[in-house]
Amino acid sequence: MHYSGFKVIKEALTGHRGWGPAWRDATPKAQYDYVIIGGGGHGLATAYYLAKEFKQARIAVLEKGWIGGGNVGRNTTIIRSNYLLDGNEPFYEFSLKLWEGLEQDLNYNAMVSQRGILNLIHSDAQRDAFIRRGNAMILNGADAELLSTAQIVERYPFLNVNNARFPIKGGLAQHRGGTVRHDAVAWGYARAADRRGVDIIQNCEVTGFRIENGTCKGVETSRGFIGAGKVASCVAGSSSRLMEKAGMRLPIESHVLQAFVSEGLKPLLPGVITFGAGHFYCSQSDKGGLVFGGDLDGYNSYAQRGNLPVVEDVCEGGMAIFPNLGRARLLRMWGGIMDMSMDGSPIIDRTHIDGLYFNGGWCYGGFKATPASGYAYAHLLATDTPHKTATAYRFDRFATGHMIDEKGMGNQPNLH
């Protein structure tokens, strides 16, 4: 079924009886060419681009829970391509370009909103660093603009620019950045993949791999063995747990990241603001809630809930620059499990086991990467060569010294 304005009007006039499920509830077949493990944004996008761009067939996505139940439905929905390093920036800019055409491509309203993102500057050193970053972005075909305090006040009059510790001295804006409705991304990719024949199999947990003579032949699941030509792991925060079943240890720690939503308010915050120095960022959802977050809790966790010190820290950071936040009541808070890599950058690569591929290490920035990650992973799966924007995302970069460490923090995952 094709979605359109005409269809909405027709259904409105005929009692909404013509809508069907957005995707089939597929039962697993015995054998596929491609089995993708994990029905988050990245797994679904991979399946979609495999079918659409690389003309592959016999594809299944296996999801242990339900579509949208992982981080794709837990994040704070920010998209941007304001990276510095060569290994990253072309990839994230590719992703932002895919976001720009996504809704037409998927025939699904994902509420892509390029409302702009602003990184605040508080010191001369930080300004120098952001100028360098902005130049790197422009060199890679992205947009970046350095704003003065006056320009920021014009757009965000409520910001406290005179905070004693972190006065606002300017900002780096990316006007093409913004937010996307996260659930709609999962549903949109699921529906579009399904329409191209991909089997989306929910409530199907992968419990092991069948590996014979160094080749992966398929996966053991809670719904029986499923054979596969190629098996693609794409399970974000569960990466270490899954790959352990193939005997692999990863350059990843799992950490919990919390997020918060206030009660619905009238339009207040037109774009996304990030206050990196105070570990706080915020946007306003289309429903009116202020969506904000900050740091990781900082210790290994699979609990999908955090502790109170970070709640206090995030709210303090918010109050420091955004004092009227204190008038809003908090509606909800939750946590998601992040696959924090050793250099803060992801991995899209083959493994040492033939037929077994890996995508993970997205840290807290994998939502914006969803389209490019799916595209690049599909490229790797279909052609056995990396996509040109993802050549640096190798497993062996830690052994060879080619880390992609945006923040220069070293091998300490909770600091990235």
Add this chain to the structure above:
Amino acid sequence: MLINHPILGPRDAAEFVYKGDARLIHRPDWQADDAVAQFTDYGYLRDNPAGLHRELWFHEQGDRSWLVVTRDTTTHEITKVELARDVARAEGRSR
């Protein structure tokens, strides 16, 4: 989260800095034939279990001792706290 410090008693986890897997106590031998592989493993690969995890916490805003905390990563429950020095000695490190 409270960490029951062996010397100081229960302390707020916010006083500590987290380092990660307690295996980091055992730095590889830099003269071993496979030292490069061992250091790659030491520096970059982690077990990252869901369940019991032995991990290093540094009491930065306290007595500045290193602790080995045994904690369940699925519930955050702490079942054991030891001085890292004692653990290192018991596991055969001389320094």
